[in-house]
Amino acid sequence: xxxxxIGLIGLGTMGSNLALxxxxxxHRIAVWNRTGARTKAFVKQAGPLADNxxxxxxxxxxxxxxxxxxxxxxxxxxxxxxxxxIAVLRPMAAxxxxxxxxxxxxxxxxxxxxxxxxxxxxxxxxxxVSGGEEGARHGPSIMVGAEKEAWxxxxxxxxxxAAKYEDEACAAWLGTGGAGHFVKTIHNGIEYxxxxxxxxxxxxxxxxxxxxxxxxxxxxARWNEGRLNSYLIEITATVxxxxxxxxxxxxxxxxxxxxxxxxxxxxSVIEAAMLGVPATGIEAAVAARGLSALxxxxxxxxxxxxxxxxxxxxxxxxDIVAELxxxxxxxxxxxxAQGFAVMQAASAEHGWNLPMATVxxxxxxxxxxxxxxxxEIAQAFEGRAKIANLMVAPAFVDxxxxxxxxxxxxxxxxxxxxxxxxxxxxxxxxFDGYRQARGTANLIQAQRDFFGAHGxxxxxxKGEKHGPWxxxxxxxxx
Ligand code: 6PG
Numbered sequence: 001x002x003x004x005x006i007g008l009i010g011l012g013t014m015g016s017n018l019a020l021x022x023x024x025x026x027h028r029i030a031v032w033n034r035t036g037a038r039t040k041a042f043v044k045q046a047g048p049l050a051d052n053x054x055x056x057x058x059x060x061x062x063x064x065x066x067x068x069x070x071x072x073x074x075x076x077x078x079x080x081x082x083x084x085x086i087a088v089l090r091p092m093a094a095x096x097x098x099x100x101x102x103x104x105x106x107x108x109x110x111x112x113x114x115x116x117x118x119x120x121x122x123x124x125x126x127x128x129v130s131g132g133e134e135g136a137r138h139g140p141s142i143m144v145g146a147e148k149e150a151w152x153x154x155x156x157x158x159x160x161x162a163a164k165y166e167d168e169a170c171a172a173w174l175g176t177g178g179a180g181h182f183v184k185t186i187h188n189g190i191e192y193x194x195x196x197x198x199x200x201x202x203x204x205x206x207x208x209x210x211x212x213x214x215x216x217x218x219x220x221a222r223w224n225e226g227r228l229n230s231y232l233i234e235i236t237a238t239v240x241x242x243x244x245x246x247x248x249x250x251x252x253x254x255x256x257x258x259x260x261x262x263x264x265x266x267x268s269v270i271e272a273a274m275l276g277v278p279a280t281g282i283e284a285a286v287a288a289r290g291l292s293a294l295x296x297x298x299x300x301x302x303x304x305x306x307x308x309x310x311x312x313x314x315x316x317x318x319d320i321v322a323e324l325x326x327x328x329x330x331x332x333x334x335x336x337a338q339g340f341a342v343m344q345a346a347s348a349e350h351g352w353n354l355p356m357a358t359v360x361x362x363x364x365x366x367x368x369x370x371x372x373x374x375x376e377i378a379q380a381f382e383g384r385a386k387i388a389n390l391m392v393a394p395a396f397v398d399x400x401x402x403x404x405x406x407x408x409x410x411x412x413x414x415x416x417x418x419x420x421x422x423x424x425x426x427x428x429x430x431f432d433g434y435r436q437a438r439g440t441a442n443l444i445q446a447q448r449d450f451f452g453a454h455g456x457x458x459x460x461x462k463g464e465k466h467g468p469w470x471x472x473x474x475x476x477x478x
Contacts, residue, residue, distance in 0.1 A: 003067035004030035004054050006157055008075060009085060011042045014129070015075030017136035018102065018161070022047075023052035025160040030054040030065035059088060069096030071154050073127075073225070078103045078263075086113065095121035098150050102127045104264055107178030107185060107271075110145060111350075114177045123150035126177065128184025130367035131163065139163030141367035142171035142186070143359075146179030146350075163366025170362040176381060182271070182346055183359055186339045189268025189282040191368050192261075193335035194232050196423040201324050204410070208417050209317060213250030217241040223325050228332075230371030243312030259289040265408035268342065275345040278433075281335035284426035291422075308418025320413075326406030327424060332428035333400055337390035344386055357381035391434060404431060 008019045011033040022029045029052065033039045036057060043055045044142070056062040063070065070093075074085050082101055089099060099122060101110065110126035117124040123146065131140035142162045142214030144151055151173040162171035174180050198220075205216045224233045242251045263288045271280035291298070313320075340356060347354035360378035364370060380393035390396050405427050414421045433439065445456035446467055455464035 001030060004028045004065050005067060005071075006154075007031070007062050007066045007070060007072040009033075009062070009089075010075035011038050011057070011073060012075065013133050014102075014136045015038070015043070015073075016042050017133055018073065018075060018129070018140075019053065020049055021137055021139070021161045023049040023159065025157075026052070027157050027160065028052050028054065030056055030062050032056045032062040032309060058352050059092060063089075063092045068094060069098065069153070070094075071098040071100060071157070073100045075100050078105045079109075081124055082109070082113075088195075090122070093122045096123075098123040098125055098154060098412040100127050100154065101181075102129050104128070104184065104188070104262065105178075105181045106263075106267055107145075107182040110178035110181045113196065114145075123147060125150055125154065126179075126181040127158075128180045128187070129189055130184060130363075130369075133369065135163065135366050135368075139170070139366050140188075141362050141365065141370070143180040143183045143362065144171065144173045145175055145178055145182070146173065148173065156304060162362075163370075165361070165365035168237050168361065170364065170366040172355070172358045172362050174354055174359065175347070175350075177352075179347075179350070179352040179354060182350075183343060183354065185264050185271065186265035186346075187363065187367060187369060189272075189279065189286075190336055190339040191232075192268075192285040192289070193281040193339075193423055193427075194230075194332060194369055196288050197281070197328055197427070198232060198236050199288075199418075200414075200424050201328050201410075201420040202240075203419055204324060204414055204417075204421070205321075208414065208419055211321060213240045214394050215373060216410050219321055221440045223328075226325070227329055227369075227373075228325060230373060231368060232371075256295070257292060258295050259292045261286070261289045265289070268339075271346065272338070272342045275342060275349060277338075277342045277345045279338040279342055280426035280430045281331065281338055281423050284422040285335075288420075288422050289447070308416075311413075311416045315411070323406040323409055326403040327410035330400060330403040330407035330431070331424045331427040332373065333396055333403075334431050335423070336373070337396075338430065340377070340381075340390055356386070357383075389434065391431065400431070404428070407431075439476035 005027045006022060007030040008015055009032050011031060019029055019031050031039065031053060039055050043050050043053060044051055054065045056065055068432045071318055074082060076082055076085050082103060082105060102138045105126060125146040126142060128143035129140045139162055142158055142204045159169035174183055202216060205211045205219065217237045220240060221237035224237055240252055244251045245255045247254055269279060269283045269286050341356055357378045360374045360381060364374045376395060377390060380390060380395055381387060387393055391400055407424060411421055411425045411428050447468050448454040449456050450469045453466060455466055458465045
């Protein structure tokens with residue numbers, strides 16, 4: 001039996017689909033899973049692709065089945081399981097081998113693990129994979145962080161299995177260490193914001209306009225033909241149209257309104273905060289999941305307050321629906337601008353030199369936030385190492401100018417109706433704050449100086465100044 005080109009550990013949903021994808025692209029793969037029963041089931045599931053799969057009973061067998069130098073993908077739950085797997089695998093690894101963590105790792109862990117392998121002759125690769133089960137099977141978007149040499153050795157397989165956008169592989173080397181996992185984390189932060197804003201618009205259509213799930217689904221399906229065309233809008237239309245086989249009701253109407261989260265959205269907010277980069281739409285989306293989990297408390301509070309009196313509106317349903325479409329696009333531009341700003345700041349902080357246009361290009365297909373919109377973002381970054389913010393890129397200034405009034409009307413109307421739009425509101429405030437030449441931080445500076453003598457810059461002068469605060473600490477110091 002000929003040797004495998006690559007190995008894979010962990011035949012859960014993502015691992016098994018990725019292994020099938022690799023086998024289908026003509027690369028012989030050795031696989032191992034902690035429980036042998038899963039490996040057997042996987043080989044059965046592989047059908048004719050089993051010819052390209054070497055099923056192994058032990059890790060030793062797996063390592064022996066791969067042609068050296070051996071690339072091995074670990075697809076195990078992020079966190080301790082990765083460290084445990086590495087601890088077992090490391091003594092079996094030889095010079096030149098490449099250990100690839102393809103899970104949703106926290107990039108700090110990836111940086112630490114990369115350091116642990118420094119000068120060991122064994123390469124460690126942090127590989128962000130997006131696209132869920134379907135993407136893993138037929139072509140995910142792949143974000144790689146590694147030493148360039150390690151990337152070059154796995155590039156062929158990785159690009160073969162990645163999604164293709166007009167024949168271009170949605171996989172790229174983005175930098176060293178945790179660069180790939182960092183970009184995947186921000187992808188998920190943007191995913192949270194995108195999903196939350198879609199849910200808020202759904203809420204307005206359901207509770208503001210009183211539409212049923214099927215009708216709302218039809219609106220999203222129509223929007224998917226226009227500027228909002230994207231995977232998330234497409235699946236929103238699909239899930240809204242689905243019926244619950246038990247009750248015959250729309251499935252969304254029988255699903256409990258408590259959202260789960262595995263942590264990547266939260267990490268993106270933590271990283272944004274640590275970098276001092278505002279990412280308010282993403283923050284709002286993470287917080288909204290937290291609020292959704294307080295179901296019991298929300299039910300209690302709902303009884304304590306009278307429902308908001310519904311204001312009368314002269315706008316027709318068709319006008320409101322058109323406004324919602326533009327509002328969603330405006331919110332989306334602000335949220336993506338935040339995600340890209342966080343990546344730019346992290347790139348400078350960690351010396352990654354993240355290729356921003358490439359990041360946008362490899363998100364055009366395969367991943368959860370894939371959309372035509374990302375092609376426009378790629379164009380905005382193309383040929384530029386850095387732009388201050390997506391919202392000042394000429395193409396986006398034109399779009400945003402056309403759609404922010406609708407976001408304003410939507411958020412205003414929702415507030416009057418008592419309908420929560422945390423991410424849309426945060427995106428609007430971010431936009432308004434970002435384009436306000438004279439803000440209000442002058443007052444913050446005065447307050448800081450008053451109570452703590454923190455000093456401020458005086459317009460048109462150089463150096464730190466203090467205010468004439470009579471009796472204050474800084475006043476005395478002046
Ligand atoms: C992807 C997804 C994927 C997964 C999220 C879900 O890009 O394929 O982002 O990674 O769906 O981890 O995250 P939550 O459970 O936090 O929503």
